[in-house]
Amino acid sequence: xxxxxxxxxxxxxxxxxxxxxxxxxxxxxxxxxxxxxxxxxxxxxxxxxxxxxxxxxxxxxxxxxxxxxxxxxxxxxxxxxxxxxxxxxxxxxxxxxxxxxxxxxxxxxxxxxxxxxxxxxxxxxxxxxxxxxxxxxxxxxxxxxxxxxxxxxxxxxxxxxxxxxxxxxxxxxxxxxxxxxxxxxxxx
Amino acid sequence: xxxxxxxxxxxxxxxxxxxxxxxxxxxxxxxxxxxxxxxxxxxxxxxxxxxxxxxxxxxxxxxxxxxxxxxxxxxxxxxxxxxxxxxxxxxxxxxxxxxxxxxxxxxxxxxxxxxxxxxxxxxxxxxxxxxxxxxxxxxxxxxxxxxxxxxxxxxxxxxxxxxxxxxxxxxxxxxxxxxxxxxxxxxxxxxxxxxxxxxxxxxxxxxxxxxxxxxxxxxxxxxxxxxxxxxxxxxxxxxxxxxxxxxxxxxxxxxxxxxxxxxxxxxxxxxxxxxxxxxxxxxxxxxxxxxxxxxxxxxxxxxxxxxxxxxxxxxxxxxxxxxxxxxxxxxxxxxxxxxxxxxxxxxxxxxxxxxxxxxxxxxxxxxxxxxxxxxxxxxxxxxxxxxxxxxxxxxxxxxxxxxxxxxxxxxxxxxxxxxxxxxxxxxxxxxxxxxxxxxxxxxxxxxxxxxxxxxxxxxxxxxxxxxxxxxxxxxxxxxxxxxxxxxxxxxxxxxxxxxxxxxxxxxxxxxxxxxxxxxxxxxxxxxxxxxxxxxxxxxxxxxxxxxxxxxxxxxxxxxxxxxxxxxxxxxxxxxxxxxxxxxxx
Numbered sequence: 001x002x003x004x005x006x007x008x009x010x011x012x013x014x015x016x017x018x019x020x021x022x023x024x025x026x027x028x029x030x031x032x033x034x035x036x037x038x039x040x041x042x043x044x045x046x047x048x049x050x051x052x053x054x055x056x057x058x059x060x061x062x063x064x065x066x067x068x069x070x071x072x073x074x075x076x077x078x079x080x081x082x083x084x085x086x087x088x089x090x091x092x093x094x095x096x097x098x099x100x101x102x103x104x105x106x107x108x109x110x111x112x113x114x115x116x117x118x119x120x121x122x123x124x125x126x127x128x129x130x131x132x133x134x135x136x137x138x139x140x141x142x143x144x145x146x147x148x149x150x151x152x153x154x155x156x157x158x159x160x161x162x163x164x165x166x167x168x169x170x171x172x173x174x175x176x177x178x179x180x181x182x183x184x185x186x187x188x
Numbered sequence: 189x190x191x192x193x194x195x196x197x198x199x200x201x202x203x204x205x206x207x208x209x210x211x212x213x214x215x216x217x218x219x220x221x222x223x224x225x226x227x228x229x230x231x232x233x234x235x236x237x238x239x240x241x242x243x244x245x246x247x248x249x250x251x252x253x254x255x256x257x258x259x260x261x262x263x264x265x266x267x268x269x270x271x272x273x274x275x276x277x278x279x280x281x282x283x284x285x286x287x288x289x290x291x292x293x294x295x296x297x298x299x300x301x302x303x304x305x306x307x308x309x310x311x312x313x314x315x316x317x318x319x320x321x322x323x324x325x326x327x328x329x330x331x332x333x334x335x336x337x338x339x340x341x342x343x344x345x346x347x348x349x350x351x352x353x354x355x356x357x358x359x360x361x362x363x364x365x366x367x368x369x370x371x372x373x374x375x376x377x378x379x380x381x382x383x384x385x386x387x388x389x390x391x392x393x394x395x396x397x398x399x400x401x402x403x404x405x406x407x408x409x410x411x412x413x414x415x416x417x418x419x420x421x422x423x424x425x426x427x428x429x430x431x432x433x434x435x436x437x438x439x440x441x442x443x444x445x446x447x448x449x450x451x452x453x454x455x456x457x458x459x460x461x462x463x464x465x466x467x468x469x470x471x472x473x474x475x476x477x478x479x480x481x482x483x484x485x486x487x488x489x490x491x492x493x494x495x496x497x498x499x500x501x502x503x504x505x506x507x508x509x510x511x512x513x514x515x516x517x518x519x520x521x522x523x524x525x526x527x528x529x530x531x532x533x534x535x536x537x538x539x540x541x542x543x544x545x546x547x548x549x550x551x552x553x554x555x556x557x558x559x560x561x562x563x564x565x566x567x568x569x570x571x572x573x574x575x576x577x578x579x580x581x582x583x584x585x586x587x588x589x590x591x592x593x594x595x596x597x598x599x600x601x602x603x604x605x606x607x608x609x610x611x612x613x614x615x616x617x618x619x620x621x622x623x624x625x626x627x628x629x630x631x632x633x634x635x636x637x638x639x640x641x642x643x644x645x646x647x648x649x650x651x652x653x654x655x656x657x658x659x660x661x662x663x664x665x666x667x668x669x670x671x672x673x674x675x676x677x678x679x680x681x682x683x684x685x686x687x688x689x690x691x692x693x694x695x696x697x698x699x700x701x702x703x704x705x706x707x708x709x710x711x712x713x714x715x716x717x718x719x720x721x722x723x724x725x726x727x728x729x730x731x732x733x734x735x736x737x738x739x740x741x742x743x744x745x746x747x748x749x750x751x752x753x754x755x756x757x758x759x760x761x762x763x764x765x766x767x768x769x770x771x772x773x
Contacts, residue, residue: 124732
């Protein structure tokens with residue numbers, strides 16, 4: 001999909017006057033790369049290891065100062081179980097909640113497990129875009145698209161877990177869109 | 189070509205030598221763009237010093253620091269004499285030269301392209317602010333500055349939240365000269381821009397009376413009007429301030445004073461012991477009175493002589509008693525109109541009109557007061573000048589389920605605060621009728637219910653043909669008017685609890701929106717919310733599609749000038765020119 005252009009859904013442009021169905025049902029949005037779950041899991045594992053080691057250290061000191069060993073073991077075991085469940089399920093849910101679609105004039109996003117967010121970002125309102133990649137994302141050849149708008153609440157919208165080439169393609173498409181814009185509008 | 193026009197500027201009032209305008213004519217590379225400018229004042233083009241009296245003001249304002257340094261030795265009788273002398277000497281050796289050096293190393297100049305400010309003693313700072321980025325040049329005159337005929341000039345730009353540069357102090361005439369030359373340069377810049385591209389820019393479309401040159405008074409407040417405005421403003425802030433200052437008063441002098449006036453105080457103390465209820469009531473009344481009075485005084489100080497002018501495409505305002513503030517609001521930069529009122533003000537028909545702009549002072553959250561206190565008709569008349577919008581006749585309500593959610597949320601907060609307080613409440617503390625004081629706060633639960641209903645009652649929205657209108661607030665009513673071309677990102681969100689009730693929150697982001705009060709529409713039926721986002725974005729899309737096709741028809745977009753302009757705009761908009769360089773970062 002990244003080979004030609006990331007712009008999709010030509011029917012959105014020929015919608016009847018006024019109302020545009022910008023918020024498509026989730027099934028029609030583009031999913032992120034499945035590898036993103038692995039990236040999230042690795043990061044969560046690292047974080048949880050630190051937390052668990054701290055808890056373990058605390059437990060051992062308590063044990064030496066005479067606390068009930070069974071209680072400590074069960075607390076630590078429960079913690080380990082919860083962490084494992086979290087690492088297994090949370091990235092999956094988060095991944096399933098994510099979807100995006102680049103239309104002709106707008107970017108449609110949907111994400112969030114507990115609070116579900118659907119948003120429409122008009123391409124015209126994008127001030128600049130960054131493609132970034134951290135150490136783990138690089139291993140999976142994923143990129144993150146960071147979109148900056150002037151809006152206060154949404155000054156940066158992040159789409160994680162795109163294939164790097166797709167992220168760059170979207171960035172270039174949006175850049176081209178802004179360049180082709182015949183309106184020289186001073187918005188701010 | 190530029191030189192003769194700048195020489196013909198009101199040279200009688202300027203203090204500069206004639207070489208100044210010659211040098212700018214020589215180093216102005218893009219002179220042809222500013223050639224038809226309305227005679228910019230040349231007096232500020234050469235590097236300028238601050239007013240010499242600045243030295244005096246700085247010295248005076250640094251004296252409290254000296255007093256603070258000397259305070260321990262001054263109050264302590266048995267301290268050695270040499271200690272204050274030593275501190276004084278250090279102060280004289282460090283602070284005084286610093287003030288003089290700062291003064292000597294500070295210079296500013298204003299060219300047709302930018303404001304250049306050089307400053308710093310140990311670390312030199314050379315700051316240049318492009319003229320077209322300047323949003324506002326504000327002249328502020330505090331009491332001391334006014335006595336000496338000085339003024340502080342603050343330059344604000346788009347994109348930065350705080351004041352970009354501050355020039356303090358210059359003479360009042362010089363301050364006005366700085367502002368008028370910045371304005372003249374900006375106007376010349378805009379003229380050049382608009383003559384270059386034939387497309388009607390939006391700035392002109394939103395400011396229909398841009399070319400009028402003489403400022404027109406739109407709104408002013410008489411002393412009576414200001415006092416009335418103050419009477420509606422209840423402020424406990426200064427009361428709290430007074431009490432916090434009282435804490436620092438030496439208790440011994442206070443006791444001495446109390447001992448001296450013993451017999452007079454005794455009467456009051458006896459009366460207080462005899463009737464604690466009346467004392468408590470009296471305290472409340474006195475506090476309320478003081479709060480009311482301080483509200484009046486605060487308002488008087490802030491808005492005395494409030495005047496608002498329409499000057500070309502900008503609103504200018506001036507107000508203040510001790511500190512006179514002058515400011516401008518470019519109409520083309522206005523994002524959202526906000527009408528505020530309180531229940532009491534609403535009862536008498538008074539409202540406050542504010543505009544939301546981007547990148548102004550953070551302490552005002554990007555909101556600027558246009559009319560602090562005015563009747564509804566006046567507010568609407570002013571709003572019409574700022575941004576013509578047509579109020580919708582009918583507003584939609586949110587779902588009534590919001591009452592329940594609002595009530596339960598507040599109740600949760602109350603219980604969360606109450607439970608630990610009640611648990612830790614000592615037995616011998618105040619407990620009327622043997623019930624600890626925290627439990628008494630449960631009496632406000634019915635009030636929470638009323639508040640929840642009122643919240644629902646006042647929370648309304650309308651998606652009108654010219655924008656989105658949102659009303660909200662119980663103790664402070666807000667009305668946001670968001671024009672279509674100021675929409676940024678549209679959202680529909682639903683939290684876990686909202687999903688169970690099939691509700692959503694609708695929100696349209698704008699530039700410079702406040703972090704505390706923003707126009708989100710909470711608890712709309714899910715389908716309505718989704719449709720609303722589609723409608724809102726559809727409005728935006730239709731508007732811009734029309735504007736784009738108009739721009740394409742009226743001028744061919746591929747003239748060389750346009751291309752160059754577009755190319756010049758790219759690096760600012762897209763900082764990554766090379767598609768691959770970010771991947772190697």
